[in-house]
Amino acid sequence: MCIFCQIISKEVESEIVFENDDIIAFKDLYPKAKHHLLIVPKKHIDTIKDLNENEADEELVGKMVLVARNLAKDLELEGYQLLFNVGKSAGQVIFHIHLHLMSNG
Ligand code: AMP
Ligand code: ZN
Numbered sequence: 001m002c003i004f005c006q007i008i009s010k011e012v013e014s015e016i017v018f019e020n021d022d023i024i025a026f027k028d029l030y031p032k033a034k035h036h037l038l039i040v041p042k043k044h045i046d047t048i049k050d051l052n053e054n055e056a057d058e059e060l061v062g063k064m065v066l067v068a069r070n071l072a073k074d075l076e077l078e079g080y081q082l083l084f085n086v087g088k089s090a091g092q093v094i095f096h097i098h099l100h101l102m103s104n105g
Contacts, residue, residue: 004096008042022060023067025101033102035075039064046095048086068101077103 006012008024017037018025028036041060051057065082072080080103085092 002044002094002096004038004040004094004098005044008040018067018071022063025067025071028100033081033104035077035080035101035103037068037071037101039068039071039099039101041097045097047092048084048097051097064097064099068099071101072103075103078105079103 001009001011003012007014007026014029015027016024017027018039021042023039023041025037025039028038041064043060045051045057051061068082080101083100083102084097085100
C-alpha cells in the first residue's frame, strides 16, 4: 500500500486538516512554504496521466481544487500556488495523485 493510502487508512500518522468521503488534506511533512498542504483523493490513482475521461474523475479533480480553495480561504491566504507534479522527471515522488497548496501568506 502506498504511503498516502496508509495515511488515508490511518496506519501512518499525519496532521490532517480536512477529510470527507472522497478527499483528505494534510500538512506536508517537509514543507516548502510557510503553508504547505497536500490535497489527496481517497481513491488511489498513480498520476494525473491515469485519470479517466469520465464524470467520476472529472468530479474528483474538481472537488480537489475546491477543497484547496476552501482551505486557502480558511487560512486567509491572499495568494497561493496549486501544483500537480506529474511523472518522475517533473519531481513526482509519491505515485498517488496529490495537489500541493503552497503559500507564504
Ligand atoms: P511530490 O514530489 O509531488 O510527489 O510530492 C510528495 C510530497 O509528499 C512532498 O512534498 C513530501 O514532502 C510529502 N511527503 C512525503 N511523505 C509524507 C508524509 N508521510 N506525510 C506528509 N507529507 C509527506
Ligand atoms: Zn495510494
